Amino acid sequence: MSRSALSCAALMLLTSCAPKKVESPLEKVPPAEIAQARELASRGDARAAQNAYETFIINHPGTVEADLARLELGVLQADLGRCQSGVPHLEQAQDSDDRAIALHASLHLAMCRLKLGDPERALQGIEPLAAERFSDEEQALLWDTAVIASEQTIDGSLGLRVVDALIARGAAPPDPERLDAAIELLAQKVTIEEAAALFGELRTGALPHVAISMRLLQHALETQDADLITTTADALRGSGFLDDPEVAMLVARADEFLYGNPYVLGALLPLSGRGQEVGRQLLQGMQLAQLDEGGPELVVRDTGDSPSKTSSAVESLIGDQRVIAVLGPVGSRTTEAAAEVTRRAGVPLISFSASEDVSGAGERVFRFLYSPRDELEALVRAARKRGSSRFVILYPDHGYGRTMERLFDQEVAAAGGVYCDGVAYPPGTKSFVEYVRTVLETDCNTVLLADVGEHVALIAPTFAAEGAWSIGEGTLPDHAEREVHFLLPSPSWAPNLLRRAQRYLQGALIALPFYEGSDSTINQHFRTAYETRYGQPPATFAAYGYDAYRMISGALRQGYQTREALTDALKTGVGVTSVTSVGSLSADRDPAHPPQLYEVRGDLLVALH
Numbered sequence: 001m002s003r004s005a006l007s008c009a010a011l012m013l014l015t016s017c018a019p020k021k022v023e024s025p026l027e028k029v030p031p032a033e034i035a036q037a038r039e040l041a042s043r044g045d046a047r048a049a050q051n052a053y054e055t056f057i058i059n060h061p062g063t064v065e066a067d068l069a070r071l072e073l074g075v076l077q078a079d080l081g082r083c084q085s086g087v088p089h090l091e092q093a094q095d096s097d098d099r100a101i102a103l104h105a106s107l108h109l110a111m112c113r114l115k116l117g118d119p120e121r122a123l124q125g126i127e128p129l130a131a132e133r134f135s136d137e138e139q140a141l142l143w144d145t146a147v148i149a150s151e152q153t154i155d156g157s158l159g160l161r162v163v164d165a166l167i168a169r170g171a172a173p174p175d176p177e178r179l180d181a182a183i184e185l186l187a188q189k190v191t192i193e194e195a196a197a198l199f200g201e202l203r204t205g206a207l208p209h210v211a212i213s214m215r216l217l218q219h220a221l222e223t224q225d226a227d228l229i230t231t232t233a234d235a236l237r238g239s240g241f242l243d244d245p246e247v248a249m250l251v252a253r254a255d256e257f258l259y260g261n262p263y264v265l266g267a268l269l270p271l272s273g274r275g276q277e278v279g280r281q282l283l284q285g286m287q288l289a290q291l292d293e294g295g296p297e298l299v300v301r302d303t304g305d306s307p308s309k310t311s312s313a314v315e316s317l318i319g320d321q322r323v324i325a326v327l328g329p330v331g332s333r334t335t336e337a338a339a340e341v342t343r344r345a346g347v348p349l350i351s352f353s354a355s356e357d358v359s360g361a362g363e364r365v366f367r368f369l370y371s372p373r374d375e376l377e378a379l380v381r382a383a384r385k386r387g388s389s390r391f392v393i394l395y396p397d398h399g400y401g402r403t404m405e406r407l408f409d410q411e412v413a414a415a416g417g418v419y420c421d422g423v424a425y426p427p428g429t430k431s432f433v434e435y436v437r438t439v440l441e442t443d444c445n446t447v448l449l450a451d452v453g454e455h456v457a458l459i460a461p462t463f464a465a466e467g468a469w470s471i472g473e474g475t476l477p478d479h480a481e482r483e484v485h486f487l488l489p490s491p492s493w494a495p496n497l498l499r500r501a502q503r504y505l506q507g508a509l510i511a512l513p514f515y516e517g518s519d520s521t522i523n524q525h526f527r528t529a530y531e532t533r534y535g536q537p538p539a540t541f542a543a544y545g546y547d548a549y550r551m552i553s554g555a556l557r558q559g560y561q562t563r564e565a566l567t568d569a570l571k572t573g574v575g576v577t578s579v580t581s582v583g584s585l586s587a588d589r590d591p592a593h594p595p596q597l598y599e600v601r602g603d604l605l606v607a608l609h
Contacts, residue, residue, distance in 0.1 A: 021133045024068075024100030031056070031065050034072065041076055049076060067096035071105045074112075083112035103132055111145045119149035123158050130165030142166070143173045150182040156189030160198055164208040180207070187211035192219050199232070205239045210247065213239070217250055221257060224318050226346030229254045258346065260324035262561040264297050265552055266317035268310060268328035268338055271302040278330055278541050279303075282352060284534055285545025286327065292529070295553030296324065303329045307337035314341045324556065325566055327548050328352055339365045348567045350548055352541070359589040364567045366589040368548050368582060372404060372489065375511035376411045376448075378594040379487045382509055382608065383446050388485055390418045392444035394435060394459065396451050397424040404450040404489070420444035429455075436462045446485045453494025460486065460504035472507025472601060485509075490540070490595070498603055508600045514543040514580045515598060515605060526579045540580075547578040551585075 030038070037052035053073040060066045071093040077086030090112060093105035110125030126146050134142060146166055150159035163183060166173075173179045186208070190198065195212050202209040213235045220228035233254035241247045267286060269279035283300060290298050299321050301313035310329055317323045318341065325348040329335050332355040342349040343362035350366045351358045358367040380391070391412045395401035405422040412419040420442040425435045436459065439447060447463075449456050460470070467481030476483060486508035493510055516527065516537055526546060530538040538546075552566070554576045560569040573592055575584025581596035598605035 021135065022100050022103050022138075023135075024098050024104075026064060026068055026098060027100065027104075030068060034065070034069055037069070037072065041072075046076060046080055064096055064098040064101065067093050067098060067101050067105075071096075071101050071108070074105065075108050078108060078112050078115070083115045087112050087116070103129060104134075104138070107134065107138060107142055107145075110149075111141060114145055114149050114152075119152040120155050120158065122149040123153055123155070123162050127158070127162050127165065130162060131169055133169070133171070139171055140174050143171075143175075143179075147173070147175070147179055147182045150186050153186075154189065156186040157194045157198060159186040160190070160202060160208040160212065164202045164206055167206050167208070168203060183207050183211045187215045190215070192216070195219075199235070204235060210236065210239050210241050214247065214250055217254060221253060224257075224315065224341065224345040226258060226344060229257055233258075256322060258564075259562040260347065260566075261322040262296065262324050262556050264299055264321050264323050265295070265549070266314070266321060266323035266326040267298055267300045268303050268313055268317070268326055268334070269300060270304055270330055270334070271300070273304040273306075275305060275330055278352075281539050281541035282328070282330070282545035284530070285538065285542035285547075286549040288526075288529055288533060288542075289546045289549035289553070291533075293550055293553040295549065296556060298549070299323060303331075303334050303338075305331060305334065307333050310334040310337040311341055314338045318342070318345045318347055323347065324561070324563060325350065325552055327545070327552070332357065335365075336361055347563055348570065350552070350570075352544060352548075363589075364563075366570060366585050368544060368585070368591070370490075370511075370513055370582070370591055370595045373407050373411065374591065375489045375595050376404070376407050377414075378597055379448070379489065379509055379511055380408075380411045380415045380417065382597050383485065383487060384415045384417060386485075388417070388446040390420065390444035391446045391448065392420040392439055392442055393422040393448040393450055394432075394439050395422060395424055395448075396427045396429070396455075398427045400491075401450050404448070408448050408450075418444065430458070432459050432462045433466070436466050436468075440466055440468055440482070445483060446487065448487045448489075449492055450489065451492060453492055453497045456488065456492050456505075457494075457497055457500040460501045460508075464504045470505055470507050472599070474506060495537070498600065498605070502600060502603050505600045506602075509608075510598045510600070510605065511595045512598055512605070513582065513595045514540045515596070515607075517605060518579075518607070520579075522577050523579050543579045544582070547576065547580050547582055550576045550578070 033052060033056045037049045040052060041049035053069045056069045057066045070089040074086040074090035074093060090105045090109040094102050094109055096102045106125055107129055110122045113125060114122035122145060129142060146162055150163060153159050195215050198212045199216055202212060213232045216228060217232040220232060233251050236247055236251050269283055270276055271279045286298055299317060301317060303310040303313055314326060317326060326342060327350050329338055330352045332353045335351040335353045335358055339349055339361035342364060348364045350368050352369055354369040354371050356371045356373060359365055393405050393408045395405050409419050423435050423438045449459055463484055468484045469476055469480045470484050470486045486505060488508055488510040490511050490513060493512055495516060527538060530542060555566055555569045555574045560566045570585050571587050573584045581593055582591045584592045586592040597608045599608060
């Protein structure tokens with residue numbers, strides 16, 4: 001780092017603030033005996049000078065004059081290379097009532113301790129002297145001692161504090177380039193924790209603070225810590241050292257990291273292991289959107305089902321690719337792992353997990369999928385609007401089924417309905433007669449079927465066989481005993497469900513964020529393009545991937561081309577004409593609109609508005 005010219009200029013501006021020079025009248029006009037000892041020393045008769053000083057000290061105990069003799073004797077011993085003998089005299093002299101004698105003694109004592117191999121004590125001795133002004137010769141000694149001790153010390157924090165105080169006093173160092181090098185060395189000696197403390201302690205804009213800011217910024221870039229990057233980069237911008245190429249380059253790296261590359265979008269998808277079919281569909285939807293949009297490059301990383309693999313993958317996307325945002329992952333565990341990294345790095349993360357906890361992982365984490373609660377809330381509200389008041393759930397006795405039973409109970413209560421105890425059946429059940437009869441023993445006639453479409457195609461006819469029909473706006477068959485109303489969340493839908501059981505599902509309400517049979521222009525384009533490219537109809541996750549990529553690409557085209565701007569845009573509802581019902585996201589970082597509901601009418605699904 002070449003900052004010598006700048007550091008000199010900065011120091012010279014402060015010289016007018018320098019304190020009064022340290023000087024004692026006694027030193028100017030010493031007693032005759034001390035003057036004689038000086039004369040002997042100047043002629044090179046060190047032994048005689050030493051004897052003269054010692055005799056004076058013995059004959060004048062407890063006086064400041066004796067303190068002066070001790071000071072000069074200690075300096076003499078140091079000049080002769082006998083610091084070990086000089087230290088006791090200097091230690092006594094630094095306690096003198098004459099302030100100037102005490103300060104001079106402290107300075108030379110620090111120099112001696114450095115020569116004796118104790119740079120830490122040397123720096124401790126210099127620290128209180130930093131605000132003083134000595135003669136030119138002693139000022140040079142002060143700087144040399146500080147710089148050499150800084151080079152040798154293991155206590156980088158102490159060295160930086162001392163140098164910072166010396167610079168603050170305003171006198172220029174004898175060797176600015178060596179000072180530069182010493183400051184850089186000290187900054188590398190401190191731990192990151194020590195550097196963080198010094199960042200708030202050293203004077204902003206001074207060389208030691210610049211060195212610490214650079215150390216912290218380099219660490220922040222390595223650890224992808226956006227908050228620390230912002231703080232330290234701002235400190236460097238305001239330091240006056242941006243003309244230094246090394247500082248300018250580091251700040252530029254910080255800006256590049258904070259803004260992200262608007263031409264690169266990351267994707268974290270399970271392309272191996274469990275969930276790879278979902279990952280494949282999402283990726284195909286994103287790739288199709290990229291072809292349509294001509295948008296940012298899509299850089300994909302495989303998460304498998306591993307949180308640790310996910311963490312490494314997202315660090316690579318952020319650190320190596322500088323992605324503007326990340327699409328994915330899918331699972332809640334991998335989303336938590338990714339969010340830990342993106343939260344620290346300040347990167348927006350658009351997760352394809354349906355867990356309600358996703359958006360709680362950080363202020364830049366978005367949930368693109370509807371949660372089970374979102375769908376149940378929409379279904380119950382629509383049923384209540386149509387006059388239904390009594391609800392019951394028929395569900396498989398496994399994790400998903402039990403979750404739906406719990407949430408359904410809560411949503412019915414929130415909507416002011418009556419909830420009958422749910423009826424569970426063992427997973428893998430093929431005959432549902434017993435369980436349907438149990439449902440019909442209740443007086444609740446709006447039934448949530450919380451199973452896959454294959455089983456719904458068996459359950460709905462079983463109700464009819466037991467005399468309970470779902471008829472919509474039609475009339476009950478002559479042999480029917482009662483009317484029921486079916487509610488189906490999206491996992492209960494299958495493309496062949498109407499072909500198999502439409503007669504028994506008339507009037508049923510279905511939550512479908514994506515309906516492959518929609519006749520909207522965008523859906524027709526998406527279906528045709530997808531089938532042309534991949535040779536099969538698109539499934540729901542392909543539609544989610546398509547819309548998520550287009551939402552980010554559209555926001556970038558509108559000018560939201562930094563990570564922060566993109567995050568704010570998504571929170572304020574920037575969206576697209578979508579193939580799913582997720583056209584935009586909310587300030588709560590989840591879908592801004594409820595999932596689309598459809599009603600079974602004849603052999604069609606009709607969208608409710």
